Amino acid sequence: MPKQHPNSIADRILLAVNLLCCVGGIYGAYLTQGVMQETLSTKRFGPELKRFTHLPALNGVQSWACFVWAYVLLKIFEKGHSKMPPITAYWKPAVSNSIGPACGMQALKYISYPAQVLAKSSKMIPVMLVGTVLHGKSYSVVEYTCCSLISAGISLFALRSSTKVTSKLAHPNAPLGYFLCFVNLTLDGYTNAAQDEIHRKHEGGSALHMMCWMNFWCGLFYVPFLFGLTNTGRELLAFCIQYPEAGRDVLLFCLCGAVGQLFIFHTIRRFGSLINTLITTTRKFFNILLSVLWSGNPLLGQQWVAVAMVFGGLLASSVYKSRRHAIPGKTKHA
Numbered sequence: 001m002p003k004q005h006p007n008s009i010a011d012r013i014l015l016a017v018n019l020l021c022c023v024g025g026i027y028g029a030y031l032t033q034g035v036m037q038e039t040l041s042t043k044r045f046g047p048e049l050k051r052f053t054h055l056p057a058l059n060g061v062q063s064w065a066c067f068v069w070a071y072v073l074l075k076i077f078e079k080g081h082s083k084m085p086p087i088t089a090y091w092k093p094a095v096s097n098s099i100g101p102a103c104g105m106q107a108l109k110y111i112s113y114p115a116q117v118l119a120k121s122s123k124m125i126p127v128m129l130v131g132t133v134l135h136g137k138s139y140s141v142v143e144y145t146c147c148s149l150i151s152a153g154i155s156l157f158a159l160r161s162s163t164k165v166t167s168k169l170a171h172p173n174a175p176l177g178y179f180l181c182f183v184n185l186t187l188d189g190y191t192n193a194a195q196d197e198i199h200r201k202h203e204g205g206s207a208l209h210m211m212c213w214m215n216f217w218c219g220l221f222y223v224p225f226l227f228g229l230t231n232t233g234r235e236l237l238a239f240c241i242q243y244p245e246a247g248r249d250v251l252l253f254c255l256c257g258a259v260g261q262l263f264i265f266h267t268i269r270r271f272g273s274l275i276n277t278l279i280t281t282t283r284k285f286f287n288i289l290l291s292v293l294w295s296g297n298p299l300l301g302q303q304w305v306a307v308a309m310v311f312g313g314l315l316a317s318s319v320y321k322s323r324r325h326a327i328p329g330k331t332k333h334a
Helices: 008-042 057-077 087-109 113-120 124-133 141-159 174-201 207-228 232-242 244-271 273-293 301-326
Strands: none
Touching: 008 087, 008 113, 008 244, 008 273, 057 087, 057 207, 057 232, 057 244, 087 113, 087 174, 087 207, 113 141, 113 174, 113 273, 113 301, 124 141, 124 174, 141 174, 141 301, 174 207, 207 232, 207 244, 232 244, 244 273, 273 301
16 A cells, blocks of 8 residues: 555545535535426416426526526636637537427426436436447447346336326326437437537536536527517516515526536536436435425335336446446447
8 A cells, every 4th residue: 555645634534525515515406406396397386276387498597597607607716718618619519408408397297206307317228229229339238237127117117106196297198208308318418429529629628618608508599489489488487476486496496406517517527427427316316205205206116116226227337337447448338
């Protein structure tokens, strides 16, 4: 064992505290945002018992909140950096990043929040499907096994659901809800690939710069939807004025998104994408658990088995990838 530097223990403590802050920040922001998301999708407001019908528009509002938040931080902490990518580099991934999450939010009209979280956790399914069909990639037995386990888990979860849960939905329609989640995942795959390409071409870019200008373009693309092609933006504002409780939920949803994105970008930069994946994957499990305990959405026995299958497959895949990448010269397939 190499001789430790006198302050190495202090450095490790600081590193551990940093990691705990990242975990706490991601968990706190996205667990709270999940509660707000589920509340807005199922709650009825006022004596008229009106539903909040503007779920896809939340992503547009959140994009502007995240842009303002990131722009201020960018000016404070990264002022004077000259090797940043051009702002126009982000418009293409912003297109898919605008449509995909909107589909995921729209799915909450048709499936429960735990079902949506579980479906959106299966990102490796469309990634492997596209890689195999379009690019002729081959994957290991472990990866195919994990993918099959996740697919089987989602199918098992979708077979039956508690009537108490489905009664809260605006328009129960499981096939449509899961299809929208699949569209969300597929577009997310393109977004991630486009972002990786930006990093490859512009090595001087930062996570904060990407967060800022990705959200700027996303917000810009939402403007015609909110205030041009439809009256969604005006209706959303009027609803929040009429029902201040809904307005507070929307504000908290946006604030949690802005803070959560910042912690995610910092985690990736400081600890790498694997640690971030493990944190966000386990966080999604607690989103489901919180939905059951806090929002009173009971899961059937087979659905708990399905949840265990999906997250077991995800964690096994993450561990396998970390070990494979640790072997020098190992070919990367996924």
